[in-house]
Amino acid sequence: MKKYKHYVFALLGVSLLLAGCGNQTGKSSSNGALSSSAAEKVYVAPGEQDEYYAFLSGGYSGNLTVYGLPSGRMFKEIPVFSQFPTSGYGYSEETKPMLNTSFGFVPWDDAHHPDISQTNGELDGRWIFINGNNTPRIARISLSTFETEEIIEVPNSAGNHSSSFITENTEYVVAGTRFSVPVPQRDMPINEYKGNFKGALSFISVAPDNGRLNLEFQVLMPGFNYDLSHPGRGKSHGWFFFTTYNTEEANSLMEVNSSQNDKDFIAAINWKKIEEYVKNGGGTKMPANYAHNVYDEHTHTGTSTMKKEVLTVDPTEVPGAVFFLPTPKSPHGCDVDPTGQYIIGNGKLSADLTVHSFDKMIAAIEGEKFDGEAYGIPILKFEDVLAGTVKSGGLGPLHTEFDANGNAYTTFFISSEVVKWKLGTWEVIDRKPTFYSVGHLMIPGGNSRKPFGKYVVAMNKITKDRYLPTGPEMEHSAQIYDISGEKMELIYDFPTHGEPHYAAGCPAELLAPKSKKIYRLSENKHEFATISPNDARVERNGKEVHIYMSTIRSHFTPDNIEGIKVGDKVYFHITNHEQDFDVPHGFSIIGQNTSELLVMPGQTKTSIWEPKQVGVWPFYCTDFCSALHQEMQGYVRVSPANSNIELSWSLGE
Amino acid sequence: MKKASILMIVGPLFLLGLYAFPLWNIMLGAPQYPEPLGMNIHIDGIRDVNEFDLQNIDGLNHYIGMRKLPKPEEMWEFSTFPIIIGGMVFLGVLIGLLGYFKKVSYAWFIGWFVVMSILGVLGMYDFNAWMVDYGTNLDPNAIMKLSNPDGTPMSYKPPLFGHAKMLNFDVTSLPSTGAWMMFTGMMLILAAFFMGWKTTKKSKTL
Numbered sequence: 001m002k003k004y005k006h007y008v009f010a011l012l013g014v015s016l017l018l019a020g021c022g023n024q025t026g027k028s029s030s031n032g033a034l035s036s037s038a039a040e041k042v043y044v045a046p047g048e049q050d051e052y053y054a055f056l057s058g059g060y061s062g063n064l065t066v067y068g069l070p071s072g073r074m075f076k077e078i079p080v081f082s083q084f085p086t087s088g089y090g091y092s093e094e095t096k097p098m099l100n101t102s103f104g105f106v107p108w109d110d111a112h113h114p115d116i117s118q119t120n121g122e123l124d125g126r127w128i129f130i131n132g133n134n135t136p137r138i139a140r141i142s143l144s145t146f147e148t149e150e151i152i153e154v155p156n157s158a159g160n161h162s163s164s165f166i167t168e169n170t171e172y173v174v175a176g177t178r179f180s181v182p183v184p185q186r187d188m189p190i191n192e193y194k195g196n197f198k199g200a201l202s203f204i205s206v207a208p209d210n211g212r213l214n215l216e217f218q219v220l221m222p223g224f225n226y227d228l229s230h231p232g233r234g235k236s237h238g239w240f241f242f243t244t245y246n247t248e249e250a251n252s253l254m255e256v257n258s259s260q261n262d263k264d265f266i267a268a269i270n271w272k273k274i275e276e277y278v279k280n281g282g283g284t285k286m287p288a289n290y291a292h293n294v295y296d297e298h299t300h301t302g303t304s305t306m307k308k309e310v311l312t313v314d315p316t317e318v319p320g321a322v323f324f325l326p327t328p329k330s331p332h333g334c335d336v337d338p339t340g341q342y343i344i345g346n347g348k349l350s351a352d353l354t355v356h357s358f359d360k361m362i363a364a365i366e367g368e369k370f371d372g373e374a375y376g377i378p379i380l381k382f383e384d385v386l387a388g389t390v391k392s393g394g395l396g397p398l399h400t401e402f403d404a405n406g407n408a409y410t411t412f413f414i415s416s417e418v419v420k421w422k423l424g425t426w427e428v429i430d431r432k433p434t435f436y437s438v439g440h441l442m443i444p445g446g447n448s449r450k451p452f453g454k455y456v457v458a459m460n461k462i463t464k465d466r467y468l469p470t471g472p473e474m475e476h477s478a479q480i481y482d483i484s485g486e487k488m489e490l491i492y493d494f495p496t497h498g499e500p501h502y503a504a505g506c507p508a509e510l511l512a513p514k515s516k517k518i519y520r521l522s523e524n525k526h527e528f529a530t531i532s533p534n535d536a537r538v539e540r541n542g543k544e545v546h547i548y549m550s551t552i553r554s555h556f557t558p559d560n561i562e563g564i565k566v567g568d569k570v571y572f573h574i575t576n577h578e579q580d581f582d583v584p585h586g587f588s589i590i591g592q593n594t595s596e597l598l599v600m601p602g603q604t605k606t607s608i609w610e611p612k613q614v615g616v617w618p619f620y621c622t623d624f625c626s627a628l629h630q631e632m633q634g635y636v637r638v639s640p641a642n643s644n645i646e647l648s649w650s651l652g653e
Numbered sequence: 654m655k656k657a658s659i660l661m662i663v664g665p666l667f668l669l670g671l672y673a674f675p676l677w678n679i680m681l682g683a684p685q686y687p688e689p690l691g692m693n694i695h696i697d698g699i700r701d702v703n704e705f706d707l708q709n710i711d712g713l714n715h716y717i718g719m720r721k722l723p724k725p726e727e728m729w730e731f732s733t734f735p736i737i738i739g740g741m742v743f744l745g746v747l748i749g750l751l752g753y754f755k756k757v758s759y760a761w762f763i764g765w766f767v768v769m770s771i772l773g774v775l776g777m778y779d780f781n782a783w784m785v786d787y788g789t790n791l792d793p794n795a796i797m798k799l800s801n802p803d804g805t806p807m808s809y810k811p812p813l814f815g816h817a818k819m820l821n822f823d824v825t826s827l828p829s830t831g832a833w834m835m836f837t838g839m840m841l842i843l844a845a846f847f848m849g850w851k852t853t854k855k856s857k858t859l
Binding site for chain 1: 797
């Protein structure tokens with residue numbers, strides 16, 4: 001790979017120059033945002049609803065937040081990889097299995113890249129997927145309940161970052177490793193990384209009917225860092241593209257040592273070919289240990305299963321399936337335009353964008369015009385696959401999204417701006433500053449065959465002075481630009497939650513009509529559900545006590561319980577009997593060592609309470625459910641461990 | 654008289670709509686119920702407008718001590734009305750056929766109309782009586798016991814016809830498809846009577 005070192009770049013000089021430019025443009029156009037038309041564009045009057053849903057990843061919050069566009073109003077935080085005391089997710093007995101991994105219970109992750117399911121390359125609004133970066137996991141979230149339904153751990157991976165992107169018919173959700181590791185994991189010197197570590201690219205199938213995930217195969221690539229990825233679409237459907245950095249295979253002081261090669265690669269993977277290879281018995285089964293956690297909407301319960309095997313594929317054994325496209329300057333974002341023709345490598349240490357041509361890539365592969373190989377994988381000639389270069393004048397391009405009119409929008413982290421440019425001519429049309437240092441951007445459907453190019457949301461890494469200060473720690477800032485005209489217009493700032501990386505958006509009418517209002521009590525198949533208040537009861541099994549309790553405005557059945565003893569393990573199984581939209585009931589009891597439960601209409605949730613002191617202890621509803629919410633309370637009498645008091649329970653006696 | 658008799662045969666058939674469509678509809682809207690709760694009153698029972706509406710109406714009514722909405726088996730009306738309507742349809746069609754074959758005169762048409770009208774008024778009276786009972790005969794241990802400005806206990810009888818404001822709810826009570834079909838059928842029978850009367854008069858003068 002030494003041959004790619006011949007471009008020498010005066011990085012520092014250029015960055016100073018461009019930083020100056022960025023500031024100037026920043027001042028001049030931020031005034032434009034104060035115009036009254038911007039206010040009208042984002043104002044969604046009371047009682048009116050937004051035009052688009054936007055799902056912003058929570059980054060280190062581990063969760064996914066739901067916003068409206070153009071108002072920037074936050075609707076919900078969906079717990080995914082992190083415990084969430086607000087609803088009891090990760091605390092209730094039903095949801096604890098969702099956070100199980102091969103490392104045990106991992107109550108947090110770093111959630112990066114949401115992607116909405118597609119059919120024929122267009123958003124279909126069935127599910128949204130998101131990756132956990134730290135302890136590699138992929139989650140599937142239902143877009144009718146807006147709850148996490150499934151989490152699968154990804155073995156042989158570390159820093160699950162080039163994830164969770166889906167193919168155009170949601171055949172696969174793809175997860176690539178940012179940190180290469182020994183595969184299988186073993187005790188070995190770190191400095192023997194080079195040539196020994198592997199980068200696993202995982203293809204997880206999605207069952208079309210119920211969305212169930214299954215890790216079909218892993219391609220074990222050379223030990224580079226697989227940073228981001230996107231699927232081919234249209235003509236390039238069947239391919240997947242991954243940016244790489246650290247093709248140097250450095251293992252220390254990476255910020256210097258992995259920035260030495262002038263060009264790294266975009267890896268082009270023909271997954272259809274590998275799928276066929278695997279279907280014909282190809283690949284090697286390898287022992288593994290990874291968790292597969294599924295939440296059932298009818299039992300309201302998650303179950304965790306450990307999987308023990310994974311099918312690995314050596315890319316050199318599938319001829320014509322994997323190629324490297326040289327791409328300058330440690331490319332970060334890897335984006336494919338709506339036609340599937342252009343693959344954009346956002347060289348993050350560069351001023352320019354490199355655009356590869358799918359047609360040229362195919363021609364080069366067919367002409368077998370290779371420029372050497374890396375670990376047996378053919379490298380295509382840069383000039384043969386290059387469609388064009390966007391001389392942007394910005395610095396530090398990270399990510400690109402698209403509108404429906406052949407325009408692309410790229411974020412520049414270092415020069416803190418969004419640049420609009422034309423596909424095919426590569427000319428820059430407009431540039432607008434962001435406040436400050438933008439990472440990802442999102443256009444609803446902007447990474448599908450059918451973008452809805454009305455707004456772009458820029459998610460910034462630095463907030464500084466945009467809001468009233470709240471001490472050293474602040475939420476990150478996002479910005480909305482109107483992109484319906486030739487020039488972009490900054491129309492709104494709004495704070496986000498956690499650190500949004502990527503986001504996904506779709507028209508409101510795709511999801512709003514099918515959003516569930518309640519769970520049907522008649523379909524509640526929870527093992528410990530109380531379907532009728534007549535079935536409410538308390539059962540003892542040694543030191544375990546199961547309380548089958550129901551709730552309706554505004555009382556618990558039963559609300560007086562006696563015969564509990566110090567040292568018991570008390571399971572409160574709460575079933576909400578409401579069948580009315582937006583009438584949850586909560587449950588909490590003094591000294592509970594977990595969180596409250598927030599139980600939706602028709603749902604059952606369970607909390608464990610281990611009383612440590614004799615006394616009469618109250619419990620109550622935490623959700624203001626009616627005018628008599630304050631009365632929604634009860635008592636548990638806790639007697640000494642050796643007491644003879646019989647179990648009894650009652651309501652209204 | 655033939656045309657009149659055909660109308661007399663067709664008219665009662667419109668009453669069959671009561672088996673498929675509600676007779677009456679009561680909707681309850683409130684600030685926290687932007688999509689109002691509703692009940693459809695059929696001749697054989699009270700049903701939801703949207704799923705779980707009855708359950709949710711009962712849930713709200715328990716605050717003010719109203720009884721639960723009756724199940725079909727809890728009111729004799731819901732088993733009797735379908736039989737009465739069926740009987741009247743049968744009788745009406747029979748009268749029409751007999752009129753067609755000139756076995757009975759048009760006077761039977763108005764006879765049927767009068768009987769049906771009396772039954773209808775009785776039905777309305779019964780319905781109203783039930784609503785009075787339902788809205789005023791409250792649980793003495795109700796959670797909320799509200800009074801009118803004059804000190805009398807507040808009652809919650811829904812309007813028989815039209816709109817009323819009850820606490821935070823706007824209640825609208827109106828005839829529904831079944832009733833309108835019945836009304837159309839009755840008008841056809843009235844027309845049958847007039848046609849029968851006119852043609853008979855004509856044939857007499859001729």
